Amino acid sequence: MTQPTTLADATQLAQDIEHHLNQVLIGQQQVVREVLIALVSGGHVLIEGVPGLGKTLLVRSLGKVLELDFNRIQFTPDLMPTDVTGHAMYDQKSEQFRIRRGPAFTQLLLADEINRAPAKTQAALLEVMQERQITIEGKAFTLNEPYMVLATQNPLDQEGTYPLPEAELDRFLFKVLIDYPDHADETRLVNMVLDGTIRASLDVESLSPVTDAAGLKAMKALSDSVLIDDEVLDYALRIVRATRDFSGLSHGASPRASIALARASRVQALFEGRDFVTPDDVQQVARPVLRHRIQLSADAEIEGQTPETALGRLLEQVEAPKQ
Amino acid sequence: MELEKASARLAPRSPWQAVDLGTKLYRQWAAPVLWVWLAFTLAPFGLLLGWSLLAETLWPLFLFWWLKPLWERPLLAWYSHALFAETLTLKQLFQRWRHYALPGLASQLTWRRFSPARSFNTCVWQLEGAKEEQLSQRLRALNSYPSNRAGIMTIVVLHLEQFMAMGLMVLLYTLVPWQFSLEWSDWFYDQGALQMAIASATLYLVMFVTEPLYVACGFALYLNKRTWLEGWDLQLGLTRLGRHRATRSGATVLMLLALMLLPLPEPATAQPAPRNEEQQEVIELLASPDYMPFEERTERQWKDRDEDSNSWLEEFWKHFFDNLDDDEQPESSSQPFDIPDAVLWILFWALFAGLVIWLLTKVMNQLGLGSQRRDHSPVIPTHVAGMDIRRHSLPKNLRQAVENALAANDIRLALSLMLRSALASLLRRYPVALAAGSTEQQCLRNLKAAHGEPLPILYLQRLIQAWISTAWAHRPVDADAVRSLLTHWEEIRAEEAADA
Structure with a gap:
């Protein structure tokens, strides 16, 4: 299996993975890129989009291409925390408590429609996402690396949902918006299904692994060596700090967002084949890093603003790095 | 005008009681006046709405709104006849339209369009038919103290109209099936043909309810003012007395007259009937020039209020207006604000004209009809x-x-x-x-x-x-x-x- 040793290798590998995923998930290049950046950065992703856009397909393809374990949990209002993490059960034969591991014991966890479960079930993921471990009956189990939670939520049909708490939202590195493919891509997709190039179920069996956990680990290590100039780092921090007192925002992003922005910028530079970060890399990842970490003020909402428009204004106003 | 035929009791009332009377008139004759409104406005509204939708512009609807004084004329004609026991048919209203609708209409549709006392002044133009030179004198007399509150009544009805229109729009919004995923902003601000038609129909429906009420209240205020100034209640009382004179003794007539002119005592403190000498005193008092002398005052006068309640703002205005009036006072030069009346009026009209121009500019810009030329060349950054x-x-x-x-x-x-x-x-x-x-x-x-x-x-x-x-x-x-x-x-x- 391919394991990169240089930055050029890592870039090539990243592009190979992107290419494979884009063959299955047609017309979602930006989504694929952002999910991969989050994966290499060691973060989690919250994907928001209407049903039928291939969110589950993306995660399954990712598991296949990277040879990672994959589990899916459909979040429902009656889901219990132990249904996610696992629990201890009494074994009558051995007369001992036995740990039954939940679906969170995996490498890629798809938390489908995460906002349909109540807050206590959502909170079961807090430890998993931050510490990458699960504690059952006082015993901590460390999860295998890489570990990534991909949670999805539907922007429509909000009835009977439980909005994610800020603490949980902050633990997602990116919030990725998945939208309908454009006309040309959708035509290509339908044609491919009709002529049998891909099956209607869009199964991922045809995909072959490109790398594995070790390859990803090597990519992550290489991304850590990407140079980020002090001015560029300062620019990233100024963007995050600007969210805290920007007109139209009632809550800004935390320092965790600053770390996320710098880390994701490095991976973005790596994906672009550079060993240094430019201000453009920072701008490129600023929206997915910040859009779920800011809260619009009431008057901005009344004016019809969205987090996207507010971030657009903010990025226009924060001065790019000085000489 | 035969006052004794009036179907409402003509008595001096406070302005708000007069407005209550107007409301009562409206409720009494709601069905016929609403038909009058529909007969005169439905067709023009339909035509203007159609034009508006075809041309995708709001100007025809704005025109309908602007012509409100014209639509109010038939309503007032109907009320004014109905009050004195004459019910006009729609045919008669159409036949007489030229006589009651045209006097003063040109000014009401131009520089007097925003007059807050429109409902009151329309009665003067339409019902009295005074000539232009007498008109201002007549309006001045009718608008003299005490205030008829027609302006405030207009503001109240305006708010009522706006709130009802908004409420109706919200109600309709709640009835839109959720599958349409209609946003508030789209519902209220989208200028698509459907929304424009719904909003216009809503406004028409609201005007259908409020306009007859507005006209009735203005008419009632007008009646009340004339009752105050011309003593219609006395005239009615005397007429009734005249009819009974043949059968009643003179003393009884005088006693009734005295009782009618004097404030009625509370039942709990009712006095015995006055004796002959007292009746004579009453008659002499009523005949003397000291009783309720009429005087004409043209200067502004501030009410006496508690010293403590005078704020600096009141003091300022007091000085301001005092100086306006006291042209001949030599000490006025020692006061800080010495502005002649003409300057104040010029200032007021300049401000008013500025406000109207600003509003028109805003509306035209909003409608995309402004003549402003935008410079699309990019600004060179620094x-x-x-x-x-x-x-x-x-x-x-x-x-x-x-x-x-x-x-x-x-x-x-x-x-x-x-x-x-x-x-x-x-x-x-x-x-x-x-x-x-x-x-x-x-x-x-x-x-x-x-x-x-x-x-x-x-x-x-x-x-x-x-x-x-x-x-x-x-x-x-x-x-x-x-x-x-x-x-x-x-x-x-x-x-x-x-x-x-």
Whole structure:
């Protein structure tokens, strides 16, 4: 299996993975890129989009291409925390408590429609996402690396949902918006299904692994060596700090967002084949890093603003790095 | 006008009691006046709405709203006859339209369109038919103290109209099936044909309810004012007395007259009937010139209020208006605000005209009909990627400054100077829209998108590559490459100068 040793290798590998995923998930290049950046950065992703856009397909393809374990949990209002993490059960034969591991014991966890479960079930993921471990009956189990939670939520049909708490939202590195493919891509997709190039179920069996956990680990290590100039780092921090007192925002992003922005910028530079970060890399990842970490003020909402428009204004106003 | 035929009791009332009477009139004759309203407005509204939808403009609907004084005339004609026991048919209203609708209409549709006392003044024009020279005198007399409150009543009805329209729109919004996923903003601000038709129909429906009420209240205020000024209640009382004179003794008549003119005592403190001497005293008192003397006062006068309640603002206005009135007072010069009446009126009308023009401009701009010419040429930025590119911030001798930086082995500074200089020059020649947050690569992308790839922009691309390598990748280009770039830039400038 391919394991990169240089930055050029890592870039090539990243592009190979992107290419494979884009063959299955047609017309979602930006989504694929952002999910991969989050994966290499060691973060989690919250994907928001209407049903039928291939969110589950993306995660399954990712598991296949990277040879990672994959589990899916459909979040429902009656889901219990132990249904996610696992629990201890009494074994009558051995007369001992036995740990039954939940679906969170995996490498890629798809938390489908995460906002349909109540807050206590959502909170079961807090430890998993931050510490990458699960504690059952006082015993901590460390999860295998890489570990990534991909949670999805539907922007429509909000009835009977439980909005994610800020603490949980902050633990997602990116919030990725998945939208309908454009006309040309959708035509290509339908044609491919009709002529049998891909099956209607869009199964991922045809995909072959490109790398594995070790390859990803090597990519992550290489991304850590990407140079980020002090001015560029300062620019990233100024963007995050600007969210805290920007007109139209009632809550800004935390320092965790600053770390996320710098880390994701490095991976973005790596994906672009550079060993240094430019201000453009920072701008490129600023929206997915910040859009779920800011809260619009009431008057901005009344004016019809969205987090996207507010971030657009903010990025226009924060001065790019000085000489 | 035969007062004894009035179907409402004509008695002096407070303005609000008069408005209550107007409400009562409206409730009493709601069905016929609503038919009158529909008969005169439905067809014009339908035509104007159709025009509005076809032409996709709001002007026809605005015209309908503007013509409100015209639509109110038939309502007033109907009320004024109905009160005195004469019910006009729609046919009669149409036949007499020219007589009751035209007096004073031109002024009401132009400079008096925003008169807050419209409902009251319309009665003077329409019912009294006074000539223009008598009219202002008549209006002054009718609008004299005590105030008839017609202006406040207009404001109240205006709010009622707005709240009802808004409430109806909200109600309709709640009835839209959720599958349409209709946003509030789309419902209220979208100017699609359907929304325009719904909003217009809503406004018409509200006016259908409020306009007859408004006219009735204005008419009642008018009746009340005339009752106060002309003693209609006394006239009615005397008429009734006259009818009974033949059968009643003179003493009884006088006693009744006295009782009618004097305030009625409370039942609990009722007095015994007055004796003959007392009746004589009453008659003499009523006949004397000291009883309820009429006087005409033209100066403004402030009410006496508690000293403690006088704020500085009240004091200011008091001085202000006192000075206006006291032209002949020599001590007025010692007071701080000495403004003649004419100046105050000019100021008031100037402010009013300014306000109207401002409102019209806003409305026209909102409707996209403004004549303002927008300059779409991009503004040349002063900073790009945080770099100051204003001319005065750049070195006068670029080569010298770059050589100095190179001598100090500061490649980054040298490139920075060149980049600033190049951007300052290029953005003037090839203007593009840029924000403070635009990076150097965004600047390049925008320049290429807007102006293609002429030589100066291709040069900028090379320069930016050198800058990125030096500044962000920490791999400074060598001094010779910087000099080569500088020479190239000087050649470009020389060519530009030659072309110019």
